[in-house]
Amino acid sequence: MDLDEFKKRWGATQKEGPDQQGHTREAIDRIIKGNTYSLGELREKSAFWNRIGGWNSALMVLLAVGFLVWQYHRGMAGAALAGKLPLVAVLIGFALFSSWTYRRQEEIFTENTDASSTEALRRTLSEFRRYYRFTNTVFLIISPVAFYAMFAVFLDRLVLSLGAVVLASAALTGFSFLLRYWYYRAIYFRRIKAMEANLRELEDIPGAMETLGSHTPAK
Template identity: 30%
Template structure:
């Protein structure tokens, strides 16, 4: 449901909601407007990053296709496909990363479009709970996916570097930690503050 439809939907249940709440209609209207604006902004950001992510992943997959072709030609020319098979394994990891990332973007966007309930309180509870579960799932998934992805990138694209396997593992661990920290910082700035606003709206409704 888009933002305008969301506003219309909540306007239609305003009177019903007011009868169930011990707050003034002005206060209820203020809560509705604030929650609508906050959810709309979170939804817009989710759509934006889904589109950016989709474009980036499409470009990345095109690059991977070119790499497969180059490695296949090289393997045929050298009469050895051993390196090509290793390349396929790394590509599978990268494609899996792309598929999961697209799914994550869609999952996040869906959280802020669950406006089908007949209660503002229920809608806020579902959104807040859904986002917290999503964020936990997000970190767990990428805690395991990032290391595999960075390992594949190093082995496939940084061919001029010949580190020990221990060095590669340490590099992947550091890259994973940096990625998770940066991701947490972004969500803290762009989403957690707005989530706190939704929680305050919910507290006002439950008073």
């Protein structure tokens, strides 16, 4: 190889460095913008459901307590009223737990708002997955009891056998769980999987993790 050819190749190699760095920064900008958008969407959805869930839980508590007061003023016997207390306590407990789940979900997505921090974002996604598994497990356990209490407290005038009430409670639990599962898969986990894919893409970009430490995404 003569000297002129060597100089040409060396110049071409030198030019690739800034270009490659530019491509890396563009990729990082794109990934951070995507994660920021997805995180913001989940935060807004969670805030919305926290408001709705809070009102629903408060309404359930008021209905349960109001029912007892109404029955007392109607002259319900003390023994019969006392028999309703455990069922009302179940409904109140279910309402309070539901309120906590909505509030905790919003907290998960508001504790970290910096989508450029890969460690914080991983913690957020991991925490949400743990939250989702935990709340699903608890809801599957307490929902049949809560639905049974609802039938026994508010619909006690219906002539239904114990088996029919148990079957209806199980059916309502299954339906609500499937609805919850579909909603979270369609809305939450679709965005979470996209963010996890973006994190894996960051790891595959040469020098991206080092660049990200001092990187400010483009506006």
